[in-house]
Structure formats: C-alpha cells, structure tokens
Amino acid sequence: MAKAETPSPEELMKLDNFLCFAIYSANHAFTRVYKPLLDELDLTYPQYLVMVALWEKDDQTVGSLGEKLFLESSTLTPMLKRLEAMGYISRVRDRADERQVRVRLTEIGRALKEKASTVPLGIVDATGMEPAEIGRLKKEIATLRASLLR
Amino acid sequence: MAKAETPSPEELMKLDNFLCFAIYSANHAFTRVYKPLLDELDLTYPQYLVMVALWEKDDQTVGSLGEKLFLESSTLTPMLKRLEAMGYISRVRDRADERQVRVRLTEIGRALKEKASTVPLGIVDATGMEPAEIGRLKKEIATLRASLLR
DNA sequence: AGCTATTAAATCGCGTACGATATAAATCGA
DNA sequence: TCGATTTATATCGTACGCGATTTAATAGCT
Numbered sequence: 315m316a317k318a319e320t321p322s323p324e325e326l327m328k329l330d331n332f333l334c335f336a337i338y339s340a341n342h343a344f345t346r347v348y349k350p351l352l353d354e355l356d357l358t359y360p361q362y363l364v365m366v367a368l369w370e371k372d373d374q375t376v377g378s379l380g381e382k383l384f385l386e387s388s389t390l391t392p393m394l395k396r397l398e399a400m401g402y403i404s405r406v407r408d409r410a411d412e413r414q415v416r417v418r419l420t421e422i423g424r425a426l427k428e429k430a431s432t433v434p435l436g437i438v439d440a441t442g443m444e445p446a447e448i449g450r451l452k453k454e455i456a457t458l459r460a461s462l463l464r
Numbered sequence: 465m466a467k468a469e470t471p472s473p474e475e476l477m478k479l480d481n482f483l484c485f486a487i488y489s490a491n492h493a494f495t496r497v498y499k500p501l502l503d504e505l506d507l508t509y510p511q512y513l514v515m516v517a518l519w520e521k522d523d524q525t526v527g528s529l530g531e532k533l534f535l536e537s538s539t540l541t542p543m544l545k546r547l548e549a550m551g552y553i554s555r556v557r558d559r560a561d562e563r564q565v566r567v568r569l570t571e572i573g574r575a576l577k578e579k580a581s582t583v584p585l586g587i588v589d590a591t592g593m594e595p596a597e598i599g600r601l602k603k604e605i606a607t608l609r610a611s612l613l614r
Numbered sequence: 615a616g617c618t619a620t621t622a623a624a625t626c627g628c629g630t631a632c633g634a635t636a637t638a639a640a641t642c643g644a
Numbered sequence: 645t646c647g648a649t650t651t652a653t654a655t656c657g658t659a660c661g662c663g664a665t666t667t668a669a670t671a672g673c674t
Binding site: 492495496499525526527537538540541542557561562563564565 | 651652653654655656661662663
C-alpha cells in the first residue's frame with residue numbers, strides 16, 4: 315500500500331508550504347486584530363501579554379516573566395519601563411536580593427483587567443473557530459514550540 | 465449529554481490558554497531554530513523568507529512581495545536594501561511604470577538557493593513532526609490567518 | 615573573611631514591523 | 645490636455661526582539 319511520500323525538495327521550498335511562515339504570518343494577523351481592541355487600553359500587543367501574565371500572577375521578577383513569555387531581559391526591561399511610565403506597573407528592586415526587580419501591578423494596572431475583559435471574546439470571534447477547536451490547535455502549537463526549543 | 469461548555473472568563477484570561485500566545489511564542493521559537501542554520505547564509509529569518517519568495521518566483525515588485533509575505537513597503541524597502549547591499553538581489557525601477565520597483569535575484573542570490581537547500585530538512589527535523597502532520601497543521605493555521613484578516 | 619564564580623537586570627547595536635505621511639508617477643475625467 | 649485622484653514606494657517615528665556585553669549583587673569555596 316502507498317506510504318506517505320517525503321515531499322520533493324521543490325515542494326519543500328515553496329513559501330506557502332512552510333509551517334514556519336504560516337505561524338509567522340498568523341502572528342502578524344493576530345497583531346492586527348488586537349490593535350483596535352488594545353488601542354482602547356493604550357497597550358501594544360506584547361504589552362498586553364505582559365499584563366495578562368501579571369493579572370494571572372502579580373509580583374513577579376523580570377526573570378520569571380521572561381520564562382513565561384519566552385522573552386529576554388533585553389526585551390522586557392524597556393517594555394516594563396514603558397508600562398511603568400504609563401502607571402500600570404511598578405518596578406522595585408527586591409530588598410532580600412537586590413539583583414532581582416519585582417514587577418507589580420498598580421491600582422490602575424489591576425483595574426485595567428476589567429476594562430480588558432471583553433478583549434478575549436473579540437479575538438475568539440475573529441478566529442471564527444469554536445472554543446474547543448481553539449483549545450486543540452493551541453495545544454498542538456504549544457507542543458510544537460516545546461519540540462523546537464528542545 | 466454534556467455539551468462543550470463556554471470557558472469561564474477566568475480560564476479565558478490565562479496566558480497559556482491563549483491561542484495567540486501559542487503562535488506568538490512558537491514564532492519566536494522558529495526564529496531561534498533558524499538562527500544557526502541561516503547564519504551560514506548571512507540571512508536573518510525574515511530575509512530568508514523574502515529569498516524563498518524570490519526563489520519561487522523571480523522578478524517581483526515590492527508590492528507583490530508584500531502581498532505574499534503580508535508585509536508593508538515600510539518593512540520591505542529597508543530589508544530589500546540590505547539584501548541588495550549584500551549582493552543577493554537588485555532593485556530597479558520598472559521602465560514601463562516608474563512607480564514600481566522590480567526586485568530580481570542576482571547570480572549570487574540565485575546560487576544561494578543550493579546552499580539553502582538543506583535548511584528545510586533541518587527545520588522539519590526540529591519540529592519532531594511527520595511531513596503529513598506538518599502539512600495539516602500548516603493548513604489549519606493558514607485558514608486561521610485568513611479568518612483573522614477577513 | 616576574602617576571592618572567585620554565578621546570577622539577574624540593564625545596556626547597546628542591529629534588524630524587523632507598522633501606522634502615518636510624503637513623494638512621484640500613472641490614470642481618469644471633463 | 646490638464647487638473648484631480650489613485651497607486652507604488654519610500655521615509656519617519658515608535659516599539660519590539662535578540663545576541664553580546666556590562667554592571668551589580670549573591671553564592672560558594674577555602
């Protein structure tokens with residue numbers, strides 16, 4: 315019986331057959347969908363992800379945020395400074411270990427969670443997918459990410 | 465019988481349940497996997513995607529490249545200038561329509577395709593997935609992208 | 615205690631990425 | 645044909661994102 319064939323090098327070199335490109339362009343597409351929703355909150359898409367991480371667990375170090383978001387301190391530090399300047403978070407050196415910086419929500423930052431509560435529905439809507447289907451795809455991609463980072 | 469329930473707002477607000485975050489972080493993961501492979505070619509990951517598009521179809525305008533890659537001229541113009549400075553492509557105003565810039569591979573740029581031919585295999589390998597599975601996932605994500613851009 | 619190694623953030627340089635705007639060329643209409 | 649509109653790139657300002665390096669603080673070892 316016919317086995318699945320290894321794709322020819324020609325087929326492998328077509329942009330539209332690249333899984334990485336699908337992900338690359340879907341990521342940009344998400345950014346565009348989020349833009350109008352996040353403009354209301356004065357957040358960029360990456361900033362929003364940081365806020366989501368903090369709403370889920372307040373008082374984290376730069377390092378632990380970086381682990382969760384898969385970002386380096388060289389990316390986070392400037393972003394966090396902007397969020398601080400906007401009054402959404404505070405950045406304070408840890409008294410017990412002065413190497414670490416503790417990132418905490420301000421009252422305003424915490425309150426923003428309510429205002430942001432309608433965002434996920436808007437996104438789910440834009441995907442045109444059922445929640446269960448979204449969950450399955452999300453899981454598959456998270457598994458892929460884990461393989462890539464191995 | 466039990467129907468799939470709509471997730472609670474609490475569940476919806478957890479970072480690890482975000483499809484967008486899975487894609488966002490998988491995209492970064494791909495960038496990291498590509499890095500060592502593309503260093504050999506002196507290309508960044510986005511530059512590589514442009515080259516792939518040109519290897520597939522030479523002599524394109526900035527606009528048509530942008531459509532295929534979902535990028536704006538404000539992103540492409542500087543990128544293309546770098547690829548031109550590296551000697552991989554040429555940028556020439558179209559004689560018939562001076563508004564357009566035709567992007568063409570140089571001999572060196574064309575030759576680079578051979579050197580890049582082993583890259584896709586390395587990536588497939590890093591995904592830990594079967595080609596058929598990769599194709600299916602790629603298709604799902606492309607469909608998602610289309611929904612988001614609708 | 616004192617020296618070394620490690621760790622956590624921050625800084626720097628470079629390359630995307632986009633929205634808004636500018637510039638220049640082609641098209642369209644009266 | 646000429647003026648207004650549209651189209652194709654380019655430019656500018658802002659914000660990621662990372663690798664390499666720096667700085668400062670802690671941990672670890674003798």
